[in-house]
Amino acid sequence: MPQANTIKNKKKKQMKLNTKIIHGGVSPDPSTGAIMTPIFQTSTYVQTGPNEHKGYDYSRAGNPTRTALESSLAVLENGQHGLAFSSGVAATDAVMRLLKPGDEVIASNDMYGGTYRLFSKIWADFGVKFTYANTADINSLENLISANTKMFWVETPTNPLLNITDIEAVANLAKKANALLVVDNTFASPYLQNPLNLGADIVMHSATKYLGGHSDVIMGALMTNSDDLKEKLFFIQKSSGAVPGPFDCFLVLRGIKTLHVRMQRHCENGSAVARFLADHPKVKNVYWPGFENAAGHAVAKRQMRDFGGMISFELKDDDVEAAVKVLKSTKIIALAESLGGVESLINHPATMTHASVPREERLKNGLTDSLMRLSIGIEDVSDLIDDLKQAIG
Numbered sequence: 001m002p003q004a005n006t007i008k009n010k011k012k013k014q015m016k017l018n019t020k021i022i023h024g025g026v027s028p029d030p031s032t033g034a035i036m037t038p039i040f041q042t043s044t045y046v047q048t049g050p051n052e053h054k055g056y057d058y059s060r061a062g063n064p065t066r067t068a069l070e071s072s073l074a075v076l077e078n079g080q081h082g083l084a085f086s087s088g089v090a091a092t093d094a095v096m097r098l099l100k101p102g103d104e105v106i107a108s109n110d111m112y113g114g115t116y117r118l119f120s121k122i123w124a125d126f127g128v129k130f131t132y133a134n135t136a137d138i139n140s141l142e143n144l145i146s147a148n149t150k151m152f153w154v155e156t157p158t159n160p161l162l163n164i165t166d167i168e169a170v171a172n173l174a175k176k177a178n179a180l181l182v183v184d185n186t187f188a189s190p191y192l193q194n195p196l197n198l199g200a201d202i203v204m205h206s207a208t209k210y211l212g213g214h215s216d217v218i219m220g221a222l223m224t225n226s227d228d229l230k231e232k233l234f235f236i237q238k239s240s241g242a243v244p245g246p247f248d249c250f251l252v253l254r255g256i257k258t259l260h261v262r263m264q265r266h267c268e269n270g271s272a273v274a275r276f277l278a279d280h281p282k283v284k285n286v287y288w289p290g291f292e293n294a295a296g297h298a299v300a301k302r303q304m305r306d307f308g309g310m311i312s313f314e315l316k317d318d319d320v321e322a323a324v325k326v327l328k329s330t331k332i333i334a335l336a337e338s339l340g341g342v343e344s345l346i347n348h349p350a351t352m353t354h355a356s357v358p359r360e361e362r363l364k365n366g367l368t369d370s371l372m373r374l375s376i377g378i379e380d381v382s383d384l385i386d387d388l389k390q391a392i393g
Helices: 010-014 017-023 064-076 088-096 113-126 138-144 167-176 227-240 246-256 259-279 297-303 320-329 359-364 381-392
Strands: 081-085 104-108 129-133 149-155 180-184 202-206 220-224 283-287 310-315 345-347 372-375
Touching: 017 064, 017 259, 064 081, 064 220, 064 246, 081 088, 081 227, 088 113, 088 202, 088 220, 088 227, 104 113, 113 129, 113 149, 129 138, 138 167, 149 167, 167 180, 220 227, 259 283, 259 310, 259 381, 310 320, 320 372, 320 381
Parallel strands: 104 129, 104 149, 149 180, 180 202
Antiparallel strands: 081 220, 202 220, 283 310, 310 372, 345 372
């Protein structure tokens, strides 16, 4: 198996963040000098003898384009190892395969609907127990730990209510419980937050989102500093086969090159739109961790570099029809699933990304039928504000 996705060059980890995003973990192609990693569109590799090869034998186990991406992913999260998967859910599923029947997972109660569906509809049937809790409440989390607790699954900021969890505090709890801490870092991206630095064992990304950044690829990623976890996850990756193709890896490698400049604009635009919505007479609640009165603001300020471009909001006219009118009225901001692309998107979690979460569970966690989620892109922010202004009325 190729080892290039294991980061051994310590000097590269000393680069400043913006330089690291462009150069970390990748280098010109040694055979041609191509500055961009070539697309090695092959399924198999010629061997000089049985198991005698140049580091690759079959592309499910490893592909040079994927190796370059996995090296870049590891460097982005200040990790030693990176692994790429065919989707964010596939990466999440690989982590669940570390568990066995009877194991218990404490998970954020406000989380991506696809993760909840995977946990509650698939892995629960295999005997893994899930307890959903407000992971921002450290004291209550401690009371949920049992002898069978093997993992904490945390989203921060959460999808879609932008709740913030103190990663370092949960990492300390997990260590006391001899459990793993996995952090879904999709909403923040490695540009804003690095959970491994704060004690997480595994970081998960839907690379479809900010890492790819252009709404043209589906992919997931896992990063870790643990040699043991890397070997287990690589075995799962190779054996279960949920790997991305080389062209998809190329697209994410290309997207990563501009992560820093895109995220800077996402953050600038997100701040302006959040403050516009907070001042709008027809808007009741705006969920964005950059507000000083937001519940998780102090923690977000400590563990994040900025507050991101994800925003959720509700109207004072708190009914579905009023929300649907807004959803159908935007002209620049597109009504669509997903997030993290250069274009702005609006979403209705109750019927789209979180439709798999039972309504009573959604309402209990604060996810109302009229909640709308915005992924603020990198357009001119005045156009975005004008679009929301005319849509809300």
